[in-house]
Amino acid sequence: MPDFKKSDIPSDRKAGTIIMSGLLSWSREAAHSVPGEYFFYFIVYSILGWFIEGMYNWYSCGTFRKEGLMKGPYKPMYGFAPLLLLALGGTDMPLPLFLAATFIVPSAVEYAAGALLKLLFRRRWWDYSSQEFQLGGHICLLFSLYWWGLAVVCLVAVHPLMIRLYSLTANVWSVLLPLVSLAFAADLALTYRIRRREAGLAQLGDEAGGAL
Numbered sequence: 001m002p003d004f005k006k007s008d009i010p011s012d013r014k015a016g017t018i019i020m021s022g023l024l025s026w027s028r029e030a031a032h033s034v035p036g037e038y039f040f041y042f043i044v045y046s047i048l049g050w051f052i053e054g055m056y057n058w059y060s061c062g063t064f065r066k067e068g069l070m071k072g073p074y075k076p077m078y079g080f081a082p083l084l085l086l087a088l089g090g091t092d093m094p095l096p097l098f099l100a101a102t103f104i105v106p107s108a109v110e111y112a113a114g115a116l117l118k119l120l121f122r123r124r125w126w127d128y129s130s131q132e133f134q135l136g137g138h139i140c141l142l143f144s145l146y147w148w149g150l151a152v153v154c155l156v157a158v159h160p161l162m163i164r165l166y167s168l169t170a171n172v173w174s175v176l177l178p179l180v181s182l183a184f185a186a187d188l189a190l191t192y193r194i195r196r197r198e199a200g201l202a203q204l205g206d207e208a209g210g211a212l
Contacts, residue, residue, distance in 0.1 A: 049078020106147035114138030
């Protein structure tokens with residue numbers, strides 16, 4: 001058998017090995033870090049939100065498929081709200097603060113998301129204007145109560161299971177993290193491009209209609 005030395009390995013192969021090793025090392029460290037763990041929760045909750053919205057649409061309209069902001073199976077509001085509540089202390093908050101936070105935070109996220117989407121894309125994905133006790137059509141009391149109950153159940157019953165799921169799949173997550181991050185970023189970029197184009201066409205249509 002020929003005795004190969006490190007110097008005999010082509011430089012491009014050595015560089016590729018070093019880069020791959022560095023990426024795997026970074027992925028493992030990132031997946032086991034606090035941001036990596038929270039990104040895991042964000043993605044899982046966003047997908048669960050997409051499923052919940054689909055089930056609600058199936059119950060109310062007879063079809064599971066409902067057009068969302070993003071093209072993939074993500075509902076980012078369902079990901080952001082739990083992370084904000086966890087950052088505030090989750091179930092470790094005093095009970096009065098816990099009840100106030102689980103009521104205010106999801107509705108604040110929904111209001112901010114609705115206002116931002118309308119500003120960026122000149123379109124509403126939901127409109128509560130016909131509901132009582134609504135604000136700008138972005139939030140209303142009825143759905144705020146829904147989000148309140150959902151947030152309480154999430155923190156008390158669901159999130160302990162999420163912590164367990166993360167601990168069981170952390171090694172797998174270290175492999176999936178770069179792929180999931182890339183897929184989510186690509187979906188976000190595609191969504192922004194498509195929605196901005198739609199907003200531009202809508203603006204041209206409004207201007208043409210106003211000129212007539």
